Amino acid sequence: MKILVCISKAPDTTAKIAFTNNNTEFDTNGVQFIVNPYDEWYALVRGLELKEQHSGSVTVLNVGTAENDPIIRKALAIGADEAVRIDVNPTDALQAAKEIATYAKTQGFDLLLLGKETIDYNGSQIGAMVAELMDLPYVSLATKLDMNETTATVSRDIQGGTEVVELSTPAVISAAKGMAEARIPNMRGIMAARTKPLNVVAASGASASTTISSYELPPAKGECHYIDADNVGELIELLHNEAKVI
Amino acid sequence: MSILIYANTANGKIHKSALEAVAYGSKIATDMGTNATAIVVGACDDTDTLGEYGATKVLHANDAKFNSFDPSVYTKAVTAAVEAEGADVIIFSHDFTGKAIAPRVAARLDAGLVSGAVDYPKLDSGFTVRKAVFSGKAFANITINTDKKVVSLLPNSVDKAPVGGSATVETFSPEVGAASVTVKEIIKESTDLPLTEAEKVVSAGRGLKGPENWGMVEDLAKALGAATACSRPVSDMDWRPHHEHVGQTGVAIRPNLYIAIGISGAIQHLAGVNQSKTIVVINNDAEAPFFKSANYGIVGDAFEVVPKLLEAAKAFNAANN
Ligand SMILES: Cc1cc2nc3c(=O)[nH]c(=O)nc-3n(C[C@H](O)[C@H](O)[C@H](O)COP(=O)(O)OP(=O)(O)OC[C@H]3O[C@@H](n4cnc5c(N)ncnc54)[C@H](O)[C@@H]3O)c2cc1C
Ligand SMILES: Nc1ncnc2c1ncn2[C@@H]1O[C@H](COP(=O)(O)O)[C@@H](O)[C@H]1O
Numbered sequence: 115m116k117i118l119v120c121i122s123k124a125p126d127t128t129a130k131i132a133f134t135n136n137n138t139e140f141d142t143n144g145v146q147f148i149v150n151p152y153d154e155w156y157a158l159v160r161g162l163e164l165k166e167q168h169s170g171s172v173t174v175l176n177v178g179t180a181e182n183d184p185i186i187r188k189a190l191a192i193g194a195d196e197a198v199r200i201d202v203n204p205t206d207a208l209q210a211a212k213e214i215a216t217y218a219k220t221q222g223f224d225l226l227l228l229g230k231e232t233i234d235y236n237g238s239q240i241g242a243m244v245a246e247l248m249d250l251p252y253v254s255l256a257t258k259l260d261m262n263e264t265t266a267t268v269s270r271d272i273q274g275g276t277e278v279v280e281l282s283t284p285a286v287i288s289a290a291k292g293m294a295e296a297r298i299p300n301m302r303g304i305m306a307a308r309t310k311p312l313n314v315v316a317a318s319g320a321s322a323s324t325t326i327s328s329y330e331l332p333p334a335k336g337e338c339h340y341i342d343a344d345n346v347g348e349l350i351e352l353l354h355n356e357a358k359v360i
Numbered sequence: 361m362s363i364l365i366y367a368n369t370a371n372g373k374i375h376k377s378a379l380e381a382v383a384y385g386s387k388i389a390t391d392m393g394t395n396a397t398a399i400v401v402g403a404c405d406d407t408d409t410l411g412e413y414g415a416t417k418v419l420h421a422n423d424a425k426f427n428s429f430d431p432s433v434y435t436k437a438v439t440a441a442v443e444a445e446g447a448d449v450i451i452f453s454h455d456f457t458g459k460a461i462a463p464r465v466a467a468r469l470d471a472g473l474v475s476g477a478v479d480y481p482k483l484d485s486g487f488t489v490r491k492a493v494f495s496g497k498a499f500a501n502i503t504i505n506t507d508k509k510v511v512s513l514l515p516n517s518v519d520k521a522p523v524g525g526s527a528t529v530e531t532f533s534p535e536v537g538a539a540s541v542t543v544k545e546i547i548k549e550s551t552d553l554p555l556t557e558a559e560k561v562v563s564a565g566r567g568l569k570g571p572e573n574w575g576m577v578e579d580l581a582k583a584l585g586a587a588t589a590c591s592r593p594v595s596d597m598d599w600r601p602h603h604e605h606v607g608q609t610g611v612a613i614r615p616n617l618y619i620a621i622g623i624s625g626a627i628q629h630l631a632g633v634n635q636s637k638t639i640v641v642i643n644n645d646a647e648a649p650f651f652k653s654a655n656y657g658i659v660g661d662a663f664e665v666v667p668k669l670l671e672a673a674k675a676f677n678a679a680n681n
Binding site for chain 2: 208247
């Protein structure tokens with residue numbers, strides 16, 4: 115079973131969010147970057163588990179520049195067999211999806227796994243776009259995934275419950291919480307990652323269809339209005355008369 | 361040129377988030393001097409309500425092949441409608457269905473997509489849409505540069521009052537090809553609204569000590585007509601179901617009222633809830649970071665404060681109903 119896991123780079127969850135250049139660029143000063151949690155914790159680990167069950171290989175793919183190599187090595191340390199980096203810094207989801215699809219089309223993967231969304235741009239777009247561009251079946255926000263030779267059985271979140279679906283491979287699946295338990299790389303994995311192949315391939319030249327004009331920080335919250343613990347009725351009154359939410 | 365809105369259904373009825381999407385799309389149609397058409401895919405017996413929210417036409421693709429949800433089949437139905445209507449702007453709700461098909465539609469049309477929009481597009485210089493980024497810690501204004509434009513709207517973002525029009529409903533029979541995904545089973549977890557669409561949410565954290573103490577949280581939620589949520593450690597320890605986990609790695613919500621009980625207010629938790637319109641924090645530690653993001657705060661022991669709050673809410677309900 116040949117599995118592709120798409121990984122992206124994201125700012126650490128505690129990173130301070132600030133902008134430069136007249137609020138048109140994310141200020142990366144002092145920001146620590148990590149593998150996007152959905153990609154690492156769920157998509158990658160489930161990919162590795164499926165390989166352990168069925169044999170085969172797990173390739174991780176990132177569309178990005180050499181700055182991303184440390185997070186790609188992290189994925190190799192967790193257990194991926196090899197990595198591919200498509201050498202361009204994508205500026206929107208459609209551009210990244212086109213690069214992923216153009217590369218993956220010729221590689222004969224049985225399964226393409228992605229995260230549910232990146233925690234920086236929160237797009238939740240690329241998985242479905244790749245599926246459409248490759249004309250493959252797609253399941254979004256999957257919480258459970260099992261495979262046999264030619265079919266995948268997947269549970270996905272829907273309004274008020276879970277839907278269990280079956281589809282034939284090759285297929286594209288985006289992973290949400292529940293699909294696997296995060297793994298921490300061990301010393302052996304970290305050592306092995308240094309010598310695993312990280313192949314850099316040229317981009318196909320796809321262009322972006324959107325541009326970010328500007329960023330804004332949310333308006334500061336006013337002072338907290340404290341209510342005495344012995345007089346909680348006042349809170350109900352304020353929620354009704356002042357905040358007008360009940 | 362026209363605006364096409366994908367109107368989602370649930371159990372054969374138009375879903376609440378679809379009314380908001382139609383209201384949003386028809387406002388854009390008015391601003392651009394054109395009409396709003398809605399497309400409904402699958403069985404639905406109240407398609408005419410969409411007229412009240414501003415759609416002038418409804419295309420209803422109601423064939424047995426749409427009975428189960430296959431993103432690729434639904435995508436083809438929507439793009440066929442885009443072609444039939446000559447639509448330039450296509451609107452979805454950013455919910456489970458929208459997340460599965462809006463990007464496919466965008467890829468098929470080679471169109472730019474803004475997902476999770478929180479406001480109407482600005483049309484003065486191009487087509488620029490605002491959305492939350494960095495898990496609610498900031499906003500980005502994103503300009504779509506392609507002729508066709510796709511936008512998915514974050515639920516609970518714009519006003520959705522009926523405008524009192526009416527729509528003509530037409531049967532729509534697009535060519536969509538064979539299904540590639542077979543639905544085996546649907547497991548219902550609750551009949552309630554999904555958390556992302558709840559207008560009020562009562563949430564609790566590790567401060568509640570154990571799952572046996574959630575009775576008062578559920579009672580308070582019930583009295584306020586709210587949904588329940590929790591912090592990540594609470595769902596990790598299986599005190600509460602996983603779909604209640606809110607935050608950066610859980611569900612992101614923006615209700616009108618968010619009440620946080622015994623939650624410290626870690627940055628990853630705030631990331632999923634800080635767009636709520638009114639935040640109430642109940643914590644026995646006056647130094648808990650959550651108070652910095654709160655509109656209202658009560659410093660006190662949850663086991664004393666919540667039962668009193670429940671009584672007050674019940675008294676309020678009795679006086680107002
Ligand atoms: C990568 C990453 C992603 C994460 N994603 C999320 C996420 O999506 N969502 C999330 O919630 N967390 C997330 N976390 C975890 C987050 O950092 C915090 O650890 C978590 O939110 C803490 O949960 P809590 O507030 O319930 O518990 P605690 O931090 O233990 O806080 C409990 C609070 O209860 C108060 N308390 C105790 N007893 C009482 C009482 N009797 N009455 C009133 N108050 C009381 C305490 O003063 C304290 O403030 C993430 C962490 C990481 C590293
Ligand atoms: N630059 C990238 N390279 C490879 N995969 C990516 C990249 N960006 C995003 N992805 C994948 O696409 C998923 C969804 O991203 P998004 O649509 O941007 O929210 C992520 O969880 C990753 O699995």
